[in-house]
Amino acid sequence: MKQTSQHHQLIIIGAGGSGLTAAVTARDLGIDAAIIESNDRIGKKVLTTGNGRCNITNESTATGTDEAVALARKYHSNQGAFPLPVLQQFGVRQAIDFFATLGLPLISLEDGRMYPMSLQAAAVLEIFKLALEDRNVPVYFQTKVLDVTYSPNHPRFTLQCQTENEEQVVYTSEYLFLCTGGLTAPKTGTDGSGYVLAERLGHTRIYPVPGIVQLKLDYPYLKELSGIKFEGMGRILVRDEVIRSEYGEILFTDYGISGPPILQLSRKAAYQLAKEEEVILAVDLMSGRTEEELVDFLETHWGIFGHRTVADSLAGILNKKLIPVLLKEAGIDEQLHLLCQDLTWKMKKEFYRLLKRWEFKVTDTNGFTHAQTTAGGIDTEELTTGTLESKLVPGLYLAGEVMDVDGDCGGYNLQWAWSSGHVAARALAKHLSGG
Numbered sequence: 355m356k357q358t359s360q361h362h363q364l365i366i367i368g369a370g371g372s373g374l375t376a377a378v379t380a381r382d383l384g385i386d387a388a389i390i391e392s393n394d395r396i397g398k399k400v401l402t403t404g405n406g407r408c409n410i411t412n413e414s415t416a417t418g419t420d421e422a423v424a425l426a427r428k429y430h431s432n433q434g435a436f437p438l439p440v441l442q443q444f445g446v447r448q449a450i451d452f453f454a455t456l457g458l459p460l461i462s463l464e465d466g467r468m469y470p471m472s473l474q475a476a477a478v479l480e481i482f483k484l485a486l487e488d489r490n491v492p493v494y495f496q497t498k499v500l501d502v503t504y505s506p507n508h509p510r511f512t513l514q515c516q517t518e519n520e521e522q523v524v525y526t527s528e529y530l531f532l533c534t535g536g537l538t539a540p541k542t543g544t545d546g547s548g549y550v551l552a553e554r555l556g557h558t559r560i561y562p563v564p565g566i567v568q569l570k571l572d573y574p575y576l577k578e579l580s581g582i583k584f585e586g587m588g589r590i591l592v593r594d595e596v597i598r599s600e601y602g603e604i605l606f607t608d609y610g611i612s613g614p615p616i617l618q619l620s621r622k623a624a625y626q627l628a629k630e631e632e633v634i635l636a637v638d639l640m641s642g643r644t645e646e647e648l649v650d651f652l653e654t655h656w657g658i659f660g661h662r663t664v665a666d667s668l669a670g671i672l673n674k675k676l677i678p679v680l681l682k683e684a685g686i687d688e689q690l691h692l693l694c695q696d697l698t699w700k701m702k703k704e705f706y707r708l709l710k711r712w713e714f715k716v717t718d719t720n721g722f723t724h725a726q727t728t729a730g731g732i733d734t735e736e737l738t739t740g741t742l743e744s745k746l747v748p749g750l751y752l753a754g755e756v757m758d759v760d761g762d763c764g765g766y767n768l769q770w771a772w773s774s775g776h777v778a779a780r781a782l783a784k785h786l787s788g789g
């Protein structure tokens with residue numbers, strides 16, 4: 355086993371979105387920065403983002419007088435106010451400018467979501483690769499940081515690493531950035547080892563759960579429902595109280611439920627499940643109408659078409675595959691022969707209730723392998739707001755998903771990676787320049 359050693363002023367662990375932005379920014383500010391990455395290439399996760407197109411950011415909050423405040427509302431953390439000072443320094447406009455200066459113009463598509471003009475995530479990595487080469491930033495690939503120690507003397511940080519060939523390598527630095535991501539998509543290199551390194555340095559972790567992920571349901575007719583899409587409202591209920599609602603296109607799958615509103619709701623569900631609470635997902639199939647409007651509408655409809663079967667009468671109103679399941683669930687027409695004129699008030703009442711509040715027991719999320727982000731992570735109480743430096747270890751900074759900050763679906767997690775990477779690098783440069 356060969357043992358080698360290298361020293362840099364700043365070592366950044368992780369060549370994901372946050373580490374890459376930090377490296378480019380730090381180098382531009384005159385810092386001797388190097389990256390250590392366990393994969394054989396940069397940004398493996400970025401490649402998988404936005405269905406291969408990379409939803410870099412979202413400009414829908416970049417209007418009005420206080421853009422950063424609007425943007426900050428898209429983030430979640432145990433310390434709700436933590437992301438704002440970071441986003442005030444580097445928000446959506448700064449991200450657009452940053453990529454423009456690197457040679458990557460962005461375009462805006464649906465709901466303000468922004469992508470590289472070529473609509474290829476690979477282009478983002480190509481641009482970062484060129485930026486690192488232009489600036490002579492060394493990247494030590496296939497090198498995993500196994501352990502870290504801090505000393506008040508120089509060098510302050512000593513990293514024990516192992517290469518793909520099982521060589522032991524020691525890296526030392528005066529400053530250290532942990533940009534190691536969370537636990538999602540472990541195939542991209544994020545196995546949670548960043549948490550262990552932070553803990554070795556005295557930090558604590560807020561229990562991480564999968565965020566932006568599909569939900570598993572306990573429901574007997576999932577096979578029949580699988581593949582059905584509809585526009586509706588999803589609500590997460592715990593102890594009969596709604597804790598978050600989201601509207602949009604919902605999709606049933608053979609294991610449960612997916613679609614943008616479900617992905618948005620998932621972090622709340624995951625936290626409650628981790629607390630062993632019973633979690634209910636209630637779906638409103640008629641969110642465009644109040645219950646009274648729905649009753650009026652169907653009473654009139656059935657008044658006109660009383661001679662038709664209930665199943666036939668609903669053909670133009672609901673997805674055809676939904677009808678037999680809903681009628682079965684409401685217990686009103688197992689055989690699909692019942693005529694509308696023969697519906698009792700009790701049956702109708704149950705059907706109206708179901709259309710407005712169809713409840714499913716959530717048993718689990720689809721896990722970190724399928725999640726897009728990690729909710730939870732290193733406690734932000736232990737970081738200085740606005741610089742991202744550790745309050746416990748001088749010279750240690752955190753950026754990206756490793757800390758307890760996660761964003762909504764729509765480009766906000768990558769925006770956090772760019773913002774936090776940039777802000778940490780600027781804060782270090784400011785510190786080095788004496789103010």
Ligand SMILES: Cc1cc2nc3c(=O)[nH]c(=O)nc-3n(C[C@H](O)[C@H](O)[C@H](O)COP(=O)(O)OP(=O)(O)OC[C@H]3O[C@@H](n4cnc5c(N)ncnc54)[C@H](O)[C@@H]3O)c2cc1C
Nearest residue numbers: 368370371372392403404409499535543754755765767768
């Ligand atoms: C399928 C999918 C799609 C997504 N789509 C979008 C999207 O379109 N828009 C959006 O905003 N967000 C999206 N996200 C979320 C977004 O990609 C992440 O939040 C963001 O990339 C996190 O960046 P990061 O720099 O914090 O960490 P990561 O990108 O996860 O990078 C961390 C890096 O650290 C390395 N590393 C970890 N531990 C060690 C160690 N001990 N030693 C050496 N190296 C180490 C890893 O190999 C990895 O390369 C998506 C996520 C997934 C999984």
